[in-house]
Amino acid sequence: MSFKFEKLNIWQKSMDLAEEIHELSKEFPKEEIYNLTSQIRRAVDSIALNIAEGSIGQTNPEQVRFIGYSLRSLAEVVTCLYKAKRRKYIEDSEFKKHYSECFNLMNMIIGFKNAIK
Template identity: 60%
Template sequence: MEGLPKFKFEKLHIWKDAMKLGEAVVGIADNFPDKERFNLTSQICRAVDSVALNISEGSIVQSKPEFRRFLGYSARSLAEVVTCLHTANHRKYISSTSFSALYDDCFKLMNMIIAFRNKL
């Protein structure tokens, strides 16, 4: 990111971590079999992008209850990512090591989102 953050969400650790997770997940999804392009690959990429998108969208609204609602959407999308990771692991599209690392990142981010939501 060039220069200083101008948007409120760019300062949030949960948004930064969601962006990092997004890049990691898309990186592994690029290696899924071609037959999954319109199914699992598309689903996990949309879900992981939705995590950061909902954080940013919710941060620009005026009310705390509305921001909490968007953080809830973000957490739900993250749960969807975890389920897609399980599917990819069961189908042997990713290694157990990759699964474990991404699973741990998801767990940490989920806890951060929930804690941040509860503080609002």
């Protein structure tokens, strides 16, 4: 027995990304705990949460709407990664790795969104 969203590759990938970003953000300065650290963690968790919430919906437009929310959260994560790089909290190699993962996940989510429209 499982929920429908647990079978979705985009949900699984977003769960993996959330754990990676959570670990990455542990290295941010303590002064960022209520700002950038909190923001990137909430945004990355929101990706999987919205995918899951949308899968329970009764209508396709409702699911498409929640998938859109997950894309917006992903854009937030990318912006937070840029901020972390600019503030020199992460190395360029870390930025590129996570940026690439976000980009790939974005394409997967868009593909899923187009398939359910």
